[in-house]
Amino acid sequence: MYRETPHPIHLKDYRPPEFLIDRVELRFELDPECTRVEARLALRRNPAATRGDGHLRLHGEHLKLTQVAIDGHVLTPAEYRVDGEGLTLHRVPDRFTLETWVEIHPGLNTALEGLYQSGDLLCTQCEAEGFRRITYFLDRPDVMARYTTTLIADRTRFPVLLSNGNPVARAELPDGRHSVTWEDPFPKPSYLFALVAGDLSVIEDGFVTASGRNVKLQIFVEPHNLDKGAHAMRSLKKAMRWDEERFGREYDLDIYMIVAVSHFNMGAMENKGLNVFNDKFVLARPDTATDADFDGIESVIAHEYFHNWTGNRITCRDWFQLSLKEGFTVYRDQEFTSDVGSRAVKRIRDVRTLRAHQFPEDAGPLAHPVRPDSYIEINNFYTTTVYDKGAEVVRMQAALLGPETFRRATDLYFERHDGQAVTTEDFVRCMEGASGRDLTQFRRWYEQAGTPELHIRGEYDATAGAYTLSVCQQTPATPGQPIKQPFHIPLAIGLLGADGRDLPVWLAGESAPPALGTRLLELTEPEHRFTFTGLSERPVPSLLRGFSAPVRVHDDLSDADRMFLMAHDSDGFNRWDAAQTLHERLLLALTNDVAHPIPEDYIAACRRALCDMSADRALLAEVLSLPSETYLSDRMTVIDVDGLHRAHRQLTQHIGERLRDDLLAVYHANAETGDYVFSPEAIGRRALKNLALAYLMRAGDEEGLALCHAQLEAAHNMTDVMAALRLLAEQGGAEADAALDAFHRRWAGESLVLDKWFSVQASAPRPDALERVMALLKHPDYSARNPNRVRALVSTFSNVNQVRFHAADGAGYHFLVDRVLELDPVNPLLAARLLKPLVRWRRFDSERQTLMRAELERVLGRSELSSDVFEVVSKALA
Numbered sequence: 001m002y003r004e005t006p007h008p009i010h011l012k013d014y015r016p017p018e019f020l021i022d023r024v025e026l027r028f029e030l031d032p033e034c035t036r037v038e039a040r041l042a043l044r045r046n047p048a049a050t051r052g053d054g055h056l057r058l059h060g061e062h063l064k065l066t067q068v069a070i071d072g073h074v075l076t077p078a079e080y081r082v083d084g085e086g087l088t089l090h091r092v093p094d095r096f097t098l099e100t101w102v103e104i105h106p107g108l109n110t111a112l113e114g115l116y117q118s119g120d121l122l123c124t125q126c127e128a129e130g131f132r133r134i135t136y137f138l139d140r141p142d143v144m145a146r147y148t149t150t151l152i153a154d155r156t157r158f159p160v161l162l163s164n165g166n167p168v169a170r171a172e173l174p175d176g177r178h179s180v181t182w183e184d185p186f187p188k189p190s191y192l193f194a195l196v197a198g199d200l201s202v203i204e205d206g207f208v209t210a211s212g213r214n215v216k217l218q219i220f221v222e223p224h225n226l227d228k229g230a231h232a233m234r235s236l237k238k239a240m241r242w243d244e245e246r247f248g249r250e251y252d253l254d255i256y257m258i259v260a261v262s263h264f265n266m267g268a269m270e271n272k273g274l275n276v277f278n279d280k281f282v283l284a285r286p287d288t289a290t291d292a293d294f295d296g297i298e299s300v301i302a303h304e305y306f307h308n309w310t311g312n313r314i315t316c317r318d319w320f321q322l323s324l325k326e327g328f329t330v331y332r333d334q335e336f337t338s339d340v341g342s343r344a345v346k347r348i349r350d351v352r353t354l355r356a357h358q359f360p361e362d363a364g365p366l367a368h369p370v371r372p373d374s375y376i377e378i379n380n381f382y383t384t385t386v387y388d389k390g391a392e393v394v395r396m397q398a399a400l401l402g403p404e405t406f407r408r409a410t411d412l413y414f415e416r417h418d419g420q421a422v423t424t425e426d427f428v429r430c431m432e433g434a435s436g437r438d439l440t441q442f443r444r445w446y447e448q449a450g451t452p453e454l455h456i457r458g459e460y461d462a463t464a465g466a467y468t469l470s471v472c473q474q475t476p477a478t479p480g481q482p483i484k485q486p487f488h489i490p491l492a493i494g495l496l497g498a499d500g501r502d503l504p505v506w507l508a509g510e511s512a513p514p515a516l517g518t519r520l521l522e523l524t525e526p527e528h529r530f531t532f533t534g535l536s537e538r539p540v541p542s543l544l545r546g547f548s549a550p551v552r553v554h555d556d557l558s559d560a561d562r563m564f565l566m567a568h569d570s571d572g573f574n575r576w577d578a579a580q581t582l583h584e585r586l587l588l589a590l591t592n593d594v595a596h597p598i599p600e601d602y603i604a605a606c607r608r609a610l611c612d613m614s615a616d617r618a619l620l621a622e623v624l625s626l627p628s629e630t631y632l633s634d635r636m637t638v639i640d641v642d643g644l645h646r647a648h649r650q651l652t653q654h655i656g657e658r659l660r661d662d663l664l665a666v667y668h669a670n671a672e673t674g675d676y677v678f679s680p681e682a683i684g685r686r687a688l689k690n691l692a693l694a695y696l697m698r699a700g701d702e703e704g705l706a707l708c709h710a711q712l713e714a715a716h717n718m719t720d721v722m723a724a725l726r727l728l729a730e731q732g733g734a735e736a737d738a739a740l741d742a743f744h745r746r747w748a749g750e751s752l753v754l755d756k757w758f759s760v761q762a763s764a765p766r767p768d769a770l771e772r773v774m775a776l777l778k779h780p781d782y783s784a785r786n787p788n789r790v791r792a793l794v795s796t797f798s799n800v801n802q803v804r805f806h807a808a809d810g811a812g813y814h815f816l817v818d819r820v821l822e823l824d825p826v827n828p829l830l831a832a833r834l835l836k837p838l839v840r841w842r843r844f845d846s847e848r849q850t851l852m853r854a855e856l857e858r859v860l861g862r863s864e865l866s867s868d869v870f871e872v873v874s875k876a877l878a
């Protein structure tokens, strides 16, 4: 907690560590009330560092130091100093063994960083700076050491004792205790340390690596969840095989362990050999988890597994380089999902998230480059910019290099930097080294914040048979970066003929036409003109195919052009994008004018898409899903929350009425038959069916309502149950309440399912939504100590239920800030994240601006704030 203003840390101040730690021996006497930690560190002066003042400063927070010794000599209090940030040793030898003895209190650790209690388990979370809450250490990622860890605990309460690497010794001790010693042969930064202790059941399997080594796979869950781990295990094996095939990466230890815990701040954590997961990304049974949950599990399991190479074997030099591991690993998990499922659908979903979250972040007061220059609290930089835009930046390099060269470049990266802590600059150098390309200008993607805007105009010259695209780029100012240099942008395009087929994209001056299909143009200047020849008719351009760069495009296409692309583009992503733009333009027009006509040809295009039985159902469902109100709000200069909500309902209802018969037919044609299957095909059917149901329900259709009730009764999978329950909850009334009660009774004790029960109520845009949410805060199943529960209720309400959260009286804002202030002393990381929806306050009308700002100021008025919350609020108000 801070009273004074916390100060920022700058990338330009990076210095190599003065000391290195080669070996770490830890001994834990585990107990929730008081755990004793004994650490033996082999330290030596870093030959690569400049000599400082001779003192050694170790990080340490919330530790009670009982004794400290150097080379076996216990120090007197005059020989060291302890403060809130760590331990300073005055004068130390060039090479020595440091021993410390500390006490910590996991049972009181509500921040969930360091060693903490989750239910009956003890577990750790060390990234980014949690290890310093366990013992005194050089808690920075460029200090890599080999760890040996001995865990001692009560045998009945904690029969399972896990840490990184391989178990090397076990012993039964007096007083009912036992011990297990683990050794991790790979040097690692402290943020990858982990331990878990508790009464856990295990799901076991094996994997034979490409080179023939046997790896034991273990997923640890609380005993009552033993029947919910199969999907996670399947996902893990798929990911391991894929990484061998796509990136040539093999697993390197004899055991790979995953532990599911119920109290976790983030999604999951890639600790070496011992991943700790938010149980939401492990546990699934068809009747307890939706298709989206199954998808989430598959991709998060893969993501953490892929970190073993991109993050663990090669780690970050400092936290400014976070995207080195996160951007690359997100890129890898996206590619994995694309390869095992539908590439177009995956791309659509990722771009939807990017546009809904990253674009607004990049346009707001918290905008920062993929590689930030400064931060106050590193926990605030696990952002969609670092993760998702970071993945786009890797994707663009892959596109510029082409698949074979990109693979050679990643091979070079793994070979050159294995065992090191490196920078995004090192990564780009490998891209250059393998390709011979100069990526000097490309590096701006790491340095400059903000989303570039492309203005694209097309001109057809019939006599010359030539089509010219003029493309201008421009990037708005962001905090601290008033002027932007042009980016190096890969722009993938196609040209469609009147028959809907791809024409050759033949640049003037080239002797022969290229192969049909997509062509990658490269933008480097503020303005370009590209002339294409050999065109006997005016083509329809398909711009930014596959979303080849994270930019906003402003083009001069007509609605008719977009309907044409929606029907014919060979690029699945762009078929979707054309549809989205049509929906979006119409919704924004309706927002401004209730009486704006809904064109017949638009309805006809929706009908054609809906009835296109040859297409991928999942893709159709995406094409026919309207952009969310939150996303649309980012497209307005001054956000009109009520107008958007009304327009959204108006168009949904209109489509539901006009396409009624087709929607009913689609519903029945895709109805569930037989057992639940987790396959892209089956998921697509459920998605399309439930979308049809949603249109019917929102149009107030009687038959739709009957189908909805019937589905809720009969469904044996959570996807269909939730789809129906959500629609009923949205309608409200006695029937909805009865359905919600029944659901609650049915799933009492299933924590992850109860999260759904909370979130479905928080997201329903009923007029009494806030009252309901406030009442739910008092529900016996609500707990501010469980981040999943807080997110299910509070974040869902404030992020998803835009029209109710932004109620004109400001009650939603007041409610949220009450939660933030309550949570800040308990779990600052979570409290800071809750604030997100208030950060965009300048985008609203002046009345709402005043209310939001007053609430932000109320936070800042608190005398004691965490650095997490302080940073977000002060930057939001700056």
Ligand code: ZN
Binding pocket: 303, 307, 325, 326, 329
């Ligand atoms: Zn990650």
